Amino acid sequence: xxxxxxxxxxxxxxxLVLLAAVGVFLVIRAAVVPTAFGQYGHYRPAALGLARQHSxxxxxxxxxxMCHEEEAKARESGKHAHVACEACHxxxxxxxxxxxxxxxxxDVADLCRRCHEKxxxxxxxxxxxxxxxxxxxxxxxxxxxxxNPHL
Amino acid sequence: MTIPGVDGFMxxxxxxxxxxxxxxxxxxxxxLVAGAFILASLERVFKVEAVRPTYRLAxxxxxxxxxxxxxxxxxxxxxxxxxxxxxxxxxxxxAMAMFGFVYLWYLTVVLLVEIWLxxxxxxxxxxxxxxxxxRVVYKALTLGSENVSPAARIIDDKVGYVVTVIGIPSAFxxxxxxxxxxxxxxxxxxxxxxxxxxxxxxxxxxxxxxxVLVLYVASMKLKKTxxxxxxxxxxxxxxxxxxxxxxxxxxxxxxxxxxxxDESFRSxxxxxxxRLMFSHVIVQIFLGTLLPLALLAATQLWRFTEAARRAIYxxxxxxxxxxxxxxxxxVVIGGQLFSKSxxxxxxxxxxxxxxxxxxxxxxxxxLPLAIFVALVKLLPPWTxxxxxxxxx
Amino acid sequence: xxxxRRELFQIGGKLLVLxxxxxxxxxxxxxxxxxxxxxxxxxxxxxxxxxxxxxGCGNCVRGCSRENQVPTGYFRTWVERYQVEEGKQPIxxxxxxxxxxxxxxxxxxxxxxxxxxxxxxxxxxxxxxxxPVGATFVSPDGVVLVDKxxxxxxxxxxxxxxxxxxxxxxxxxxxxxxxxCYHRITQGLTTACCENCPTQARQLVDFKxxxxxxxxxLRKNKxxxxxxxxxxxAKVYYKNLDGSVR
Numbered sequence: 001x002x003x004x005x006x007x008x009x010x011x012x013x014x015x016l017v018l019l020a021a022v023g024v025f026l027v028i029r030a031a032v033v034p035t036a037f038g039q040y041g042h043y044r045p046a047a048l049g050l051a052r053q054h055s056x057x058x059x060x061x062x063x064x065x066m067c068h069e070e071e072a073k074a075r076e077s078g079k080h081a082h083v084a085c086e087a088c089h090x091x092x093x094x095x096x097x098x099x100x101x102x103x104x105x106x107d108v109a110d111l112c113r114r115c116h117e118k119x120x121x122x123x124x125x126x127x128x129x130x131x132x133x134x135x136x137x138x139x140x141x142x143x144x145x146x147x148n149p150h151l
Numbered sequence: 152m153t154i155p156g157v158d159g160f161m162x163x164x165x166x167x168x169x170x171x172x173x174x175x176x177x178x179x180x181x182x183l184v185a186g187a188f189i190l191a192s193l194e195r196v197f198k199v200e201a202v203r204p205t206y207r208l209a210x211x212x213x214x215x216x217x218x219x220x221x222x223x224x225x226x227x228x229x230x231x232x233x234x235x236x237x238x239x240x241x242x243x244x245x246a247m248a249m250f251g252f253v254y255l256w257y258l259t260v261v262l263l264v265e266i267w268l269x270x271x272x273x274x275x276x277x278x279x280x281x282x283x284x285x286r287v288v289y290k291a292l293t294l295g296s297e298n299v300s301p302a303a304r305i306i307d308d309k310v311g312y313v314v315t316v317i318g319i320p321s322a323f324x325x326x327x328x329x330x331x332x333x334x335x336x337x338x339x340x341x342x343x344x345x346x347x348x349x350x351x352x353x354x355x356x357x358x359x360x361x362x363v364l365v366l367y368v369a370s371m372k373l374k375k376t377x378x379x380x381x382x383x384x385x386x387x388x389x390x391x392x393x394x395x396x397x398x399x400x401x402x403x404x405x406x407x408x409x410x411x412x413d414e415s416f417r418s419x420x421x422x423x424x425x426r427l428m429f430s431h432v433i434v435q436i437f438l439g440t441l442l443p444l445a446l447l448a449a450t451q452l453w454r455f456t457e458a459a460r461r462a463i464y465x466x467x468x469x470x471x472x473x474x475x476x477x478x479x480x481x482v483v484i485g486g487q488l489f490s491k492s493x494x495x496x497x498x499x500x501x502x503x504x505x506x507x508x509x510x511x512x513x514x515x516x517x518l519p520l521a522i523f524v525a526l527v528k529l530l531p532p533w534t535x536x537x538x539x540x541x542x543x
Numbered sequence: 544x545x546x547x548r549r550e551l552f553q554i555g556g557k558l559l560v561l562x563x564x565x566x567x568x569x570x571x572x573x574x575x576x577x578x579x580x581x582x583x584x585x586x587x588x589x590x591x592x593x594x595x596x597x598x599g600c601g602n603c604v605r606g607c608s609r610e611n612q613v614p615t616g617y618f619r620t621w622v623e624r625y626q627v628e629e630g631k632q633p634i635x636x637x638x639x640x641x642x643x644x645x646x647x648x649x650x651x652x653x654x655x656x657x658x659x660x661x662x663x664x665x666x667x668x669x670x671x672x673x674x675p676v677g678a679t680f681v682s683p684d685g686v687v688l689v690d691k692x693x694x695x696x697x698x699x700x701x702x703x704x705x706x707x708x709x710x711x712x713x714x715x716x717x718x719x720x721x722x723x724c725y726h727r728i729t730q731g732l733t734t735a736c737c738e739n740c741p742t743q744a745r746q747l748v749d750f751k752x753x754x755x756x757x758x759x760x761l762r763k764n765k766x767x768x769x770x771x772x773x774x775x776x777a778k779v780y781y782k783n784l785d786g787s788v789r
Contacts, residue, residue: 160635161707162621162706163639164617164707164709167710229718230716233693236693237695244673245674246673247697332699337703337705338704487702491706491707491789494633494635
């Protein structure tokens, strides 16, 4: 028995090296992984906060209506009732926070054409025209008030 | 509006390939490791005496490639400095996470322990006879024990046997897992098949055995020692058998796909005949499988002179190594060339001097050979082992 | 017996490991989510899309891109246009993801329609399943998010997503995707894509809200999810989705 111990005693050394490595690993793990990890699932709960910490570019139409009541009312009764303000006017959260920031309205013709240019893939119920032939060169807003466009 | 390199329709985020040449290299390298180890275990566990001259060589080959294996992965990651997270918070449902532990297990408990046990007598002798820095290194490798009495060596041999026995399924796991990483992705019909881990494993064994054969002949040439033909013939024989199984499995996959002809088939078939024509049909199938199989079969059926056999084996192994690389390419790159809408294809241009480019791949393939040479110098494979057989 | 040299190697090894851990340390330690009126357990988010209402204007793609600073050439949402001719494979296009809409289609001999696409916020998500570290996950309120301070950029999730909605962000080198505008919906706003859609083709829904229109929508219409055979429990439901849609 003692003889066997002597002859196999060297085997303990690699075992010790491996155990030491495992020990170091466990110490690092305890130090580095946040205790909350796994609270909701296999991820850092801080990630949820991180995902929420993003600034807004679009204020949302309810925000616009708070100051621009006239335009909101005009829109209400027309075909553009459900078209959000920022869908045409672009992201305006910065303006909502600080009204002195006045973003420029995109070019009207491009804007209207994006939705209303005739396209065989667009559903039949949607008002669409071949804009090149439609207005004889006039601007869309010459005839169609943008907030309530129906003639 | 056409996107350069794209035919038909691809989902907009699919156009750019995510897994590059380095991800092709990674399964190739781990495959060589698994294959080399299986060859080593042929002698140790299955008592195929004829291949003993390559036993130590195969172990060193496995180690050299295993040390390099994580490098292509690290170079591919968006944040390699975060890679420790795979060990700190491994997601148990992810094959990739579990693989990290399989790798560590294999490196430490199997390969390093087996090499240490095998080489202990030499390490102690070299620690006692060398000088300077080499002496320091050898002393460290002894882990403080200089007991190399015959009784201790017999115990080493027994424990080494057990480690090799554990090592065989570990090697299967090491490379089978890589196959599973691809085979379990249900989103990708080119990858998703239960055969994937097995096909990967057998092609790994084929490439590993071929690599050891080539390295053995090269080493003997450099040492100006005659090659042990009985050893070489035996290796070639096992290579042949393994190749037959590998070929059968790949054909089974092909026949099955063609027969079932599911939704993805037409798109994949078109891809193989166009974008993968060279790498799949010409390189992998003809050059990399059918030609080596024919060559090896010829040596089993007819007699050739020693010199002729050596030439045939080397040619067959060279083609095999290229062919198995092509197989990895076809799986990894091929799986990303077609759209998951089955309506289009993209293309992959390998850059040269980029982080994931051709130059990096070449360096990563040369590196294990350099490490191999260093290991051979450090732990010469040419001394005979004392076995546990009575009377030795 | 030279114990000191063995110790030297052990210490060296430990130092190496610590150095690597140090790089990870800064990213892992973080704060808890803000406690406020929003309770995650009260919500289970999804989206409903009405194919018959989509006009392919691309407002959603532009809106998303501006709200989330989506890098050029990558898409958190996009619109596809299908042209389905009898007996043939559909012709599909999505020029720049429909960022600027589509060039007008004039041929009338095919069935043509638009399909907006985004992350399906799968409840049984294959992308979450494969993430090796837990950098992507399903939040308690049903949104699949990416922890960009934890993501390694291995792109396994990009491979695993059947819908092609993930990409590697070229600047952060982490994976990015539609977050269902998590920062907006947790404040009572709707997503940028839904806000900008002029026809209400897309609507954010909350399955846990008994008054949400989604319940009636699902009850009264023929609805489908994309690739139902993938069994991902996708939470984006399409009304009147044609069978040719991939």
